[in-house]
Amino acid sequence: MQSSSFSILLVKTSSIGDVIQTLPTLQYLRARFPEAMIDWVVEESNASLLSASSLLSNIIVINTKAWRSSLGAWKTFFSTLKNLRSKKYDLLFDLQGNAKSACVTFLARAKEKIGFDSTHVQEKINLLVTTRKIPLAKTLNAQMKYLQLIQHYFNDDAIFLPQSISMNLTFLEKNRLEILLANRSLKVPIRLMIAAHSHWPNKEIQVETLCTLLTHISTQYSVCFLFVYHTGSEKQQADYMVQRFKSQSLSIGELSLPLWQSLMSEMDGVICVDSAALHLCATTNTPSFSMFGPSLAERYRPIGLQHFSIQGSCPYQVQFWSRCPLLRKCATGACLKNLDTHHLIKVCSEWLVTIKNRLQ
Structure with missing residues (x-):
């Protein structure tokens, strides 16, 4: 064979x-x-x-x-x-x-x-x-x-540990990556990519909740937030966030998947929801902090101690073992929209300590 x-x-x-x-x-x-x-x-x-x-x-x-x-x-x-x-x-x-x-x-x-x-x-x-x-x-x-x-x-019981996956970039993608990384805003001790969007609105958190979290981070660390977007509505939110955090942030769009993955590899951490961004981060060595609601973190969180997550709770007591049956039709999306910000900040702060330790 x-x-x-x-x-x-x-x-x-x-x-x-x-x-x-x-x-x-x-x-x-x-x-x-x-x-x-x-x-x-x-x-x-x-x-x-x-x-x-x-x-x-x-x-x-x-x-x-x-x-x-x-x-x-x-x-x-x-x-x-x-x-x-x-x-x-x-x-x-x-x-x-x-x-x-x-x-x-x-x-x-x-x-x-x-x-x-x-x-x-x-x-x-x-x-x-x-x-x-x-x-x-x-x-x-x-x-x-x-x-x-x-x-x-194949009757193989050995533990296989996935490694980071390198992607072949085109000449133009390599050139754009170099330009992005040369941005002065990224010349800080901690660089965090923020990817808070999902194809499913009920997997997203409130903008103000995200702002509360990032405000706390920015007061504790010398950090740059890199907001990524792929659609017009995502760009509007990214622009809003850049206005909120000014010199501590920048936004970037129109990223091919290989370029996005390579850019992630250069970050110190990724903050995201259960989305393609989270799974793409898992193909790199970059730590992630993710927020889950209508899907279970234990099923979809990347494997590894560098990956932290929190799980929103359903106020309607809907039980599921993978994804919520109401993911596409829940009228409120309350499991993520009503996240406990104190718990969110606490767990994210613990994650940031591990990042700081990695960088020392």
């Missing part, structure tokens, strides 16, 4: 946070099979991160959103289908477990197709397309869930 003829296909199409959390699995496979062909099926919107990795042999890009919205896109579909079926893999790992990945898994050619059992599949139809289902503990951290599915398949 060590020969270069051995081939593996990973099916993990989205979302970007889930794709990022699967990267340690790729590290494990490449370490175990250094000469193997390892391909990955991913949505086009998430492909740039994988393209910057040197661990993959090929990336098979799909665009299911376009296929559903445009008749002309079906030509692209058939081209992708031809590419997908042009190879017969030794192993296929469906690490998504939903209906979309089931379609890819069904269409792809592989001697064996491995996926989750009924405990972890998101949609039961996925169970019909895998030839082997791996049972896993219900309460696993998401990163470990993907990794252990593959380790269990």
Whole structure:
């Protein structure tokens, strides 16, 4: 199985946070099979991160959103289908477990197709397309869930510790990174990236709560806050925060995923919510402090003692073991909107002490 003829296909199409959390699995496979062909099926919107990795042999890009919205896109579909079926893999790992990945898994050619059992599949139809289902503990951290599915398949009980992941930057990305790091505002003892946005509004905290936290930090340390944004509304908030903290801050947008990750690697810490930013931070050696509400920190917080988090409480006593069933439709988002600021500052202060100790 060590020969270069051995081939593996990973099916993990989205979302970007889930794709990022699967990267340690790729590290494990490449370490175990250094000469193997390892391909990955991913949505086009998430492909740039994988393209910057040197661990993959090929990336098979799909665009299911376009296929559903445009008749002309079906030509692209058939081209992708031809590419997908042009190879017969030794192993296929469906690490998504939903209906979309089931379609890819069904269409792809592989001697064996491995996926989750009924405990972890998101949609039961996925169970019909895998030839082997791996049972896993219900309460696993998401990163470990993907990794252990593959380790269990190979009967490997060894503890695999993911390392930081280096991304290949283009010339323009390298140049922009150098310019950003040369900014005088960043010539301070502690540089903190602030990424308080999420695709889901109920995962975000109140702006004034964030300001209270950052005000406390700025009075205790010589610090620069680097606010990142990707949308117009996020830019408005970043601009507001820069006005609040003036010379202690700057904002930056239009970051590719590889550039964002490389910039994170140069920070002393990242403050964020449960989002792509948090999972991207986990691919670096940079410590994180994260705030959770409608998802459980113990499931999604990065692994490592340098990563701290707090968990908001649900005033409606909704119980869940991974993500709140009301994540998308809760009218108040109270679990994060009503965070106890005293507790928030206390835990973040403990985290900052560990950062200061790292820098000494």
